[in-house]
Amino acid sequence: MAENVFEAVKQSVSTRDAAAFYGIEVKRNGMACCPFHDDKNPSMKLNEEYFYCFGCGATGDVIDFTAKLFDLSSKEAAEKLAQDFGLIYDSQAPPRRRYVRQKTEAQKFREDRQRCYRVLSDYYHLLKKWEADNSPRTPEEEPHPRFVEAIQKKTYVEYLLDLFLYESEEEQKAWIAEHTAEITHLERRLKIMAENKPTNRERLREITDGIEQGIKELFESESICAICPSCPASTAIR
Numbered sequence: 001m002a003e004n005v006f007e008a009v010k011q012s013v014s015t016r017d018a019a020a021f022y023g024i025e026v027k028r029n030g031m032a033c034c035p036f037h038d039d040k041n042p043s044m045k046l047n048e049e050y051f052y053c054f055g056c057g058a059t060g061d062v063i064d065f066t067a068k069l070f071d072l073s074s075k076e077a078a079e080k081l082a083q084d085f086g087l088i089y090d091s092q093a094p095p096r097r098r099y100v101r102q103k104t105e106a107q108k109f110r111e112d113r114q115r116c117y118r119v120l121s122d123y124y125h126l127l128k129k130w131e132a133d134n135s136p137r138t139p140e141e142e143p144h145p146r147f148v149e150a151i152q153k154k155t156y157v158e159y160l161l162d163l164f165l166y167e168s169e170e171e172q173k174a175w176i177a178e179h180t181a182e183i184t185h186l187e188r189r190l191k192i193m194a195e196n197k198p199t200n201r202e203r204l205r206e207i208t209d210g211i212e213q214g215i216k217e218l219f220e221s222e223s224i225c226a227i228c229p230s231c232p233a234s235t236a237i238r
Contacts, residue, residue: 005078006063008089013081015062016046021084022069029196034058035069045192052188059188109169112176117164119187120157126190127154 019026026032031042034053043055052059058068067077082089127150134144164172176183 005075005082005087005089008087009063009078009081009085010061012087013062013085014046014048015051015065016048017085018062018066018081019046019051022066047195052192054189057185109173109176112180113164113172115187116176116179116183117161119183119190120160120164122190123186124154124157124161126193127157 016026016030019032024032024035026046027042030046032044032046033039033042034044034055036053036058037056039053039055044051044053044058050059050061051065060068062081063074063077066072066081067074070077070080072080081087130144130146131150131154134147134150136143136147160175163175
């Protein structure tokens, strides 16, 4: 029994388990109404390692979740989780130290730049897909939120990709320093969206439903033509 309370909790309790234990309804896809703001529709995603709310931006691991939920310190939250879930741990064991070789400033910059470019590139291709898939079919149709986001963000993201390809290291470092939190937020959002991607069976069901609806509308339109005296199609039938 060499684990301290933090290690024991993180190895044994997921954020999803903790949320359900403390009375929060978690749907099968891991979504739940956020307890940290007035949430009417589920906007919080919970999985094994962390939680993230698309509404208020609250995020963290299982200990952060419990601490925020009950207004506790991290240690108090960890001890509460251990007690509630019946975990055994060594109360005298200090947190294990992890010895990691220090990275040079140049190595850290290269990794940060590669991460920013990868996240922005993934987001840019997603915006292009949203623009193509969700463009309004008629001038009267209300634009889809993803179409609006694509129109608003695509050009700016394209500019940022060029910045990481062609601008000086000083400009790139300055941008990374100012927008690290935004990149982290976007990276998590893309990851969660990828986890919620529909299966091939679900996509096939959507296509089949669309075909059936189209056939139904076609027969309904032909039926109307047959009984409408002023319709050319009705004249042809008679």
